[in-house]
Amino acid sequence: MTCAQRLIQLLEAYGVDTAFGIPGVHTIELYRALGESRLHHVTPRHEQGAGFMADGHARASGLPAACFIITGPGMTNIATAMGQALADSVPMLVISSVNQRASLGRGQGRLHEMPHQRETLAGVSLFSHTLHDPEALPEVMARAFSIFHSARPGPVHIEIPLDVMGAPVSDEPITPTRAYPPAPAPEALARAAEWLGAASRPLVLLGGGTADAADAARALVERLDAPTFTSINAKGVLGLDHPLDLGATASLPAARRLAREADVVLAIGTELGETDYDLVFDGGFVLDGRLIRIDIDPQQLGRNQAADLALLAEAGQAMAALVERLPESTQRDGIRRAEAVRRALALAEDAEVAPYAPLFATLREVLPDAILVGDSTGPVYAGNFLASLPAPRRWFNAATGFGTLGYGLPAALGAALARPEQPVVALVGDGGLQFVLGELGTARDLGRPVAIMIWNNDGYDEIRRFMSMNEIPHLGVDLATPDFQALAQAFACRHLGVTDPASLHDALGRLDEASSPLIIEVDATAWTASL
Structure with missing residues (x-):
């Protein structure tokens, strides 16, 4: 069993079914192993295309795909696609080759040699790791998939030196690590439910972090009777033509007036960034009401808009728990308020x-x-x-x-x-x-x-x-x-x-x-x- 063969086994064990890549002399050991696997391999015409294909595959399915990329130019080519995936929290596993361990950092002019490849790609990935020990591969893969399943996702880069790729490894049974996302703190939920229950003009902001929790999102906004902005990556979460859904219009004047008038704002799975809320780049998206933020990333809870109450939690769990704590019938004229904004926008x-x-x-x-x-x-x-x-x-x-x-x-x-x-x-x-x-x-x-x-x-x-x-x-x-x-x-x-x-x-x-x-x-x- 070689390290490359072990890698393919681990990908299958973690549910990866597709790999995008252009074979090269530095990755042929991966293809020796790939020929014996169930993975579907797709050959793009450029490594950037491989990254974008993996991105589209993940956004449509919610599951990461793999990219097999050669040392040096292959990695600089895919960097743009990794940057896009990082910006939009899209899971992507990039497996690359790198020169032999003994030659790393020596500047000997070897084929595809790139000074500091791992560090270069660290800027467009959640982490970039060089596998020096083939026996450490299961640990590194577990780390990657723990992020994909339980944290804010994005691209992960694992580079494997040429002498490690074909190195022998132990053939032990594979037990994939299954990581679960954080649950909301009961005390924070109680306070959020209290604020929302007392609100007269609530507003909900749904981001891409809610994409896999459509039922919970719909139940929550309907229970709150709250006009809702769904970001570009949250389109469709509330379904077709939902009367409370104002879409990604938060940069427009009538939508901004609604946001400013809200007494409690609940933002879930959204970074509250300018390309969703300030496309005119004038800083005009202002929230004067209390802001409750729910996000799976603790750092995100403090960015762009200061929260009055911040909950570290997976969106679906938090929304379902809030619904249980809110009164069953709350009429706040939400549909009429949303329709008034729609008429004023006159798109x-x-x-x-x-x-x-x-x-x-x-x-x-x-x-x-x-x-x-x-x-x-x-x-x-x-x-x-x-x-x-x-x-x-x-x-x-x-x-x-x-x-x-x-x-x-x-x-x-x-x-x-x-x-x-x-x-x-x-x-x-x-x-x-x-x-x-x-x-x-x-x-x-x-x-x-x-x-x-x-x-x-x-x-x-x-x-x-x-x-x-x-x-x-x-x-x-x-x-x-x-x-x-x-x-x-x-x-x-x-x-x-x-x-x-x-x-x-x-x-x-x-x-x-x-x-x-x-x-x-x-x-x-x-x-x-x-x-």
Whole structure:
């Protein structure tokens, strides 16, 4: 039994079913072991794509996938994807090679040599560990999965020196460590229930930490009769068109007035960061009422907004316990207050958002159960306000937070692997897609009918608009867009052009006609003119 074989056994024991990676001379021992395993291996065209695929797989399923990455350039390539996963608390296990133990830090110019690889990747991971002793592998894996299951998740990096990868290890039975998250303190629960029970204008803020506790979240906000902001990563937690759900609109004026008027605010599983609550970057999201925070990360309880009461706990347990302590019938006019904000927001009439409303109405009509995965592009920015989802883990994107480009396509492929029973749509711009054109080859290899919807506006339009607003010349933002129809043909994908909602409806309806990816190219200028 080699260390590499033991690693594969441990991954299987911890429930990992998919590995993304590009084989290299420094990782071939992993592939010797992988050939004998049940793990499904996917070969992306770039290590950044591997990381984004693992990210999408985890967001759609709630479970981590593995990445097998070579020393040096492989690790610098995946670092961006790890940064995105760290920013959004997405579990990801990155296994890399590194040069032999005797050569580490000596600067001998060996193949793929990278000074301080572990330290470099520590900045985009929860921890980065060099495995010097092959017998310590079960301990390190237990540490990683304890974080994934019982703390705020994120990427973990384990690098294995070449001489350790093939080293012999003992073949003892594997007993995976199962870690459980912290439960809320009874005294803190009692005080939170007291404050909430006495509130006349409560407000709830639900973040991505509530994604696996939809029933408890819905029961809590209904018991409180409280208008609720669901962050981008919490979309769908309250279900489709819930009357108390104001979505991710907390940066808008009417929503901010509601927040300021609240006498008690309950924030659960949210970092209260600017890309969810202050997208205009003016510091205008203010909470004057008492703030109760519930989070699985103790450090998070003290960031961004000072809490009057802080509970260290897993969101689902805490919400269920609060429901039990609150009065059964509490009417606080919550639905009317939420509807008043909705009318004041008037998103369907907003000049920047309204052109995308027919796009999301069409998606909802044709593919109501779809997982929508976005890049940084106009429809996604608008969808963060407009889209309503029937369940969590069906809307995620890189348009905020770390804000990487090139995320949408590979993350959508990861989601399609994790949830093969559901349609998946990648919402990408022509500029962002050009970061990862090679992953069209991976899409073809997978043979899944993933829809790749390109919002084609001939460049980086979001930056172009900011330049116009600030009277800056349009430099570097007008791109020569490739012939996407020819690219589709080259990668054995289908292609359909779209100019209006009717043609989009027809295109989406043809998604399942074949098992190949479907590129739907939306002419942004023609679309806007058709409305």
